[in-house]
Amino acid sequence: xxxxxxxxLFRLGAAVxxxxxxxxxxxxxxxxxxxxxxxxxxxxVDVGGNRLxxxxxxxxxxxxxxxxxxxxxxxxxxYWVQSELAPALRVVAYDRxxxxxxxxxxxxxxxxxxAVELHTALQAAGVPGPYVLAGHSFGGLPVRAFxxxxxxxxxxxxxxxxxxxxxxxxxxxxxxDRMIVASQRVTAVLARVGLLRLVDLSTAISAGLxxxxxxxxxxxxxxxxxxxxxxxxxxxxxxxxxxLVSDLGALPLxxxxxxxxxRGAETLTALQIELTGLSTRSVRRVVQGATHExxxxxREHALAVVAAIRAVVADDLESLPDPILPVGTPxxxxxxxxx
Numbered sequence: 001x002x003x004x005x006x007x008x009l010f011r012l013g014a015a016v017x018x019x020x021x022x023x024x025x026x027x028x029x030x031x032x033x034x035x036x037x038x039x040x041x042x043x044x045v046d047v048g049g050n051r052l053x054x055x056x057x058x059x060x061x062x063x064x065x066x067x068x069x070x071x072x073x074x075x076x077x078x079y080w081v082q083s084e085l086a087p088a089l090r091v092v093a094y095d096r097x098x099x100x101x102x103x104x105x106x107x108x109x110x111x112x113x114x115a116v117e118l119h120t121a122l123q124a125a126g127v128p129g130p131y132v133l134a135g136h137s138f139g140g141l142p143v144r145a146f147x148x149x150x151x152x153x154x155x156x157x158x159x160x161x162x163x164x165x166x167x168x169x170x171x172x173x174x175x176x177d178r179m180i181v182a183s184q185r186v187t188a189v190l191a192r193v194g195l196l197r198l199v200d201l202s203t204a205i206s207a208g209l210x211x212x213x214x215x216x217x218x219x220x221x222x223x224x225x226x227x228x229x230x231x232x233x234x235x236x237x238x239x240x241x242x243x244l245v246s247d248l249g250a251l252p253l254x255x256x257x258x259x260x261x262x263r264g265a266e267t268l269t270a271l272q273i274e275l276t277g278l279s280t281r282s283v284r285r286v287v288q289g290a291t292h293e294x295x296x297x298x299r300e301h302a303l304a305v306v307a308a309i310r311a312v313v314a315d316d317l318e319s320l321p322d323p324i325l326p327v328g329t330p331x332x333x334x335x336x337x338x339x
Contacts, residue, residue, distance in 0.1 A: 038216045040101035042075070042094075045124040052121040053101035054094045058086035063132045063155040063313055066118070067093040070137030072230040073205050074100030074220065076213035080302035081134070085309060092127055094118065096142075098229035100220050109232040111240035114142035115149050132312050134158040134305065136296050138233060141165060141240050144278070147248055156252035156312035157279075160305055161292050164271035165241035172264060177234055184231035191224040208298030246278060252315055253282035254308040258290040259323070286323045300326035 042055030055075045065085055067078040075093035085091045096114055098104035107113050122131070132155050135143035140162025147154040168177035202221040206214040220226060257272045276282045285308065290301040304324040311320050 038219050042101075043125060044101065044103075045121050047097075047105070047117050047120040047124065050097055050103040050105040052094060052097060052103075052117060054092055054121055054125050054127070055082070056090065056092050056125065056127060057082055058088070058090045060087075060089040062089060063130045064122075064127055065089050065091045065309055065313070066122070066131050066133045066143075067091065068118075068133060068135040068139035068143050069093075069095075069099075070139055070205065071233060072099065072221065072226055073136075073217070074102075076100075076209070076216040077136075077205055077296055079209055079213040080299045081296060081305050081309070084303065084306045089313065090127070092122070094121065096229070096233075098225050098232075104225055104229065108236050108239065109229065110236040110243060111141040111145035112149065112243045115145035118142065118146060119150055119153075129153040130155040132156045132158070132309060134160055134309055135162050136160040137292065138163050140275075141244065144244050144248070145240070147251060148243075148245055151249075151251075154251065156254075156315075157248070158254045158256065158305065158308045158312055159275055160256050160308075161258050161272070161290075161295050162255070162275065164275060165237075165244050166274075167268075167271055168237060169241075170267060170271070172267060177237060181231050181234045184227045184234065188224045188227035188231065191222060191227055204293045205297060208294060208301075248279045250281045251279045252312045252317060253279040254312055254317060254320065255282060255284040256295065256305065256308055256324075257284065257286045258292060258295055259286055259288055260291040260294075281317065283317045283320060283322075285320050288323045288325050290326070 040053050042053050044051040044053055053075065067075070067081060069075065069077050074095040078093040082091045082093050095102040096109075097107075097117060105117070107117070122129070129150075130153050131146075133143040133146055135141070135157070137160070140159045143157055143159075147157055171177075200218055200221075202214075202217040206217045209217070253276070255272060255275045257269065261268055273284065276284045285304075287295060287301055287304040290298075290304070294301045296302050296305060304326070307320060307324065311317050
C-alpha cells in the first residue's frame with residue numbers, strides 16, 4: 001500500500017511539474033507576443049542601472065503635471081486624465097521600476113527611493129519643472145516624498161483617494177499588510193507558470209478604460225515582476241511611513257475622496273480627512289458615486305481628477321465644488337453637472 005501511495009505521489013508530482021513547465025512556456029510565448037502588440041508608448045530613460053518608462057504628452061505653458069499610479073498599476077491607467085489635460089498642459093504618466101514598461105531595479109521600493117528615481121527620470125528626459133504631482137492610492141506616498149525632497153520644484157499636489165502612511169497600523173484587520181505581501185509573493189509565482197493569463201487581475205483598475213489601455217494593463221499585469229514589485233512596495237511601507245513628514249507648509253493641495261467604499265469606510269474616511277492637515281492651503285473634495293478604482297478608470301469620475309489638477313495648476317483650490325458630481329449627474333436645481 002505504501003509503495004502504491006509513493007508511486008501515486010510521484011506521478012502527481014510529475015504531472016504538476018509538467019503542467020508548470022507547459023505554463024512557463026505559455027507565459028514566455030504570451031510575453032513575447034504582448035511585447036510586439038504593445039510596445040512602450042513613451043520613452044525609456046536611464047536612472048542608474050535600469051530604465052524607467054515616461055509617456056510625455058502635450059507642451060503647454062505652466063507647471064508640468066506628473067501622474068503617479070497605484071500599487072501595481074502604471075501609465076495606461078491614467079488614459080482619461082492625461083488625454084483631457086494634454087491639449088493645454090505638459091503631462092507625464094510614468095511607470096515605477098518593474099511596473100509597466102519600466103525595467104526592474106535593485107534599490108528598495110520605499111517612497112523616498114521612488115521619488116529620487118522619478119526626479120532622475122524627469123531630468124534625464126529633459127522634462128522641466130516645476131511639477132504638479134497627482135498620486136492615486138499608493139502613489140500618494142512617493143509624490144509626498146517628492147514634495148519633501150524637492151520643494152523648490154513642486155508647485156502642488158493632488159492626492160487621488162491616496163493612501164495615508166498610517167493605513168496599515170490603523171486598519172481593522174491586524175497584520176493585513178503582511179498578508180497582502182504574502183499573497184503578492186504567491187501571485188508572482190503563479191504568474192511564472194502562466195496562471196495569470198487565465199485570471200485577469202487588472203479588471204478592477206481597467207474597467208471603464210478604452211480597449212487599448214485596458215489591454216496594455218492586462219498584458220503587463222500578467223508578468224511575474226508586477227506582483228513581485230507590489231510585494232516589495234508593501235514590504236517597504238514601514239520605511240516609507242517613517243520617511244514622510246506631516247508638514248508641507250503652504251503647498252497647494254487637493255485631497256480627493258470617494259463615496260463608494262465597500263471595506264474599511266470609516267477608517268479610510270478618517271485617514272483621508274487627516275491628509276488635509278499636510279498643508280495650510282488644502283481642500284478636500286468627495287467625488288459622488290466614485291469608487292477607489294473608477295476615480296481614474298471611468299471618464300465621468302476621472303474628470304473630477306482633471307478638475308482638481310487644473311485647480312492646483314491655476315492656484316484656485318476653492319473653485320472646486322463639494323461634492324464633485326460626475327458629468328451629466330442631475331443637480332438639485334435640475335441641471336446636469338457640467339464637464
